[in-house]
Amino acid sequence: xxxxxxxxxxxxxxxxxxxxxxxxxxxxxxxxxxxxxxxxxxxxxxxxxxxxxxxxxxxxxxxxxxxxxxxxxxxxxxxxxxxxxxxxxxxxxxxxxxxxxxxxxxxxxxxxxxxxxxxxxxxxxxxxxxxxxxxxxxxxxxxxxxxxxxxxxxxxxxxxxxxxxxxxxxxxxxxxxxxxxxxxxxxxxxxxxxxxxxxxxxxxxxxxxxxxxxxxxxxxxxxxxxxxxxxxxxxxxxxxxxxxxxx
Amino acid sequence: xxxxxxxxxxxxxxxxxxxxxxxxxxxxxxxxxxxxxxxxxxxxxxxxxxxxxxxxxxxxxxxxxxxxxxxxxxxxxxxxxxxxxxxxxxxxxxxxxxxxxxxxxxxxxxxxxxxxxxxxxxxxxxxxxxxxxxxxxxxxxxxxxx
Numbered sequence: 325x326x327x328x329x330x331x332x333x334x335x336x337x338x339x340x341x342x343x344x345x346x347x348x349x350x351x352x353x354x355x356x357x358x359x360x361x362x363x364x365x366x367x368x369x370x371x372x373x374x375x376x377x378x379x380x381x382x383x384x385x386x387x388x389x390x391x392x393x394x395x396x397x398x399x400x401x402x403x404x405x406x407x408x409x410x411x412x413x414x415x416x417x418x419x420x421x422x423x424x425x426x427x428x429x430x431x432x433x434x435x436x437x438x439x440x441x442x443x444x445x446x447x448x449x450x451x452x453x454x455x456x457x458x459x460x461x462x463x464x465x466x467x468x469x470x471x472x473x474x475x476x477x478x479x480x481x482x483x484x485x486x487x488x489x490x491x492x493x494x495x496x497x498x499x500x501x502x503x504x505x506x507x508x509x510x511x512x513x514x515x516x517x518x519x520x521x522x523x524x525x526x527x528x529x530x531x532x533x534x535x536x537x538x539x540x541x542x543x544x545x546x547x548x549x550x551x552x553x554x555x556x557x558x559x560x561x562x563x564x565x566x567x568x569x570x571x
Numbered sequence: 572x573x574x575x576x577x578x579x580x581x582x583x584x585x586x587x588x589x590x591x592x593x594x595x596x597x598x599x600x601x602x603x604x605x606x607x608x609x610x611x612x613x614x615x616x617x618x619x620x621x622x623x624x625x626x627x628x629x630x631x632x633x634x635x636x637x638x639x640x641x642x643x644x645x646x647x648x649x650x651x652x653x654x655x656x657x658x659x660x661x662x663x664x665x666x667x668x669x670x671x672x673x674x675x676x677x678x679x680x681x682x683x684x685x686x687x688x689x690x691x692x693x694x695x696x697x698x699x700x701x702x703x704x705x706x707x708x709x710x711x712x713x714x715x716x717x
Contacts, residue, residue, distance in 0.1 A: 422592055
């Protein structure tokens, strides 16, 4: 309906922004674009190293546990939970932005709070996963000696199996490529740091909304900008999930 | 739709409040969840094929390709609907989307580079010891261990 009117506007004729958004929002978009390249560079670097190796650990063997399920073999289970937490928190963020468009302070506060809860839930999951990986020791041959090692940035037990070498009924292998731990902790850590900053930004937005800051300004544009950042964090997770856990 | 309550001089017009917005959000949530479930299903298919010891490299590559396309679809929905880029004027959309096309070259060039390194590792032309690396290669390829 409105689009026909807008096509007649001379966007490049001067006197107005050709992008029809405020400065802050435009800059948020450009920041996110540059951040996309940062994450892209990390993930592509991971892909390059992975492609250059003869052996790479199978994610289904590395990420197969779930809290309270002990040693049960549950590939993909925990990371699906994390993925859904982030999707749902993205939805509550959209609803907060939507409430903001309608100048609905109560709605903004409610949905922002849920988004923050989702952010903390995700961070909690990540903390558990990291702890589990670092402290969960598995048998591996290190310089000809059988050792129990966790997954860190310097070593990991996820290398190729050594045929015939069985310890306690478990197949023992060599140590895995060092880059596996480095890339995993580096990239999920960088993403987790983004989630953390997103939560901090969201908390600030929540406090500002509660103190009527946006009511006084007459608009909730700041919620929209925080929302862009939060959705971007979800977007990056789509690709982290893809590159580290699925393929 | 030239509204008078313009908050900032950069904004020429505001979008009319979309009454169907909530419906659109719910629909997108369902789409994202379903795509994620399909991805997980495909991931498990690959897992069980691998455990069963009959995974052909071609089928695995095909499934991985499908998962990549599904992820791009998810990205499209997040950016287009949740971030409302689809509702912005074309100028803004292009200025964000066009630079991202560098990724096509970026991904292709670097993954090919990685692959070339792998080839060098396993041949005499490479800088790595030939025998040791090539035996590791064969070992890794043995079914059921990895």
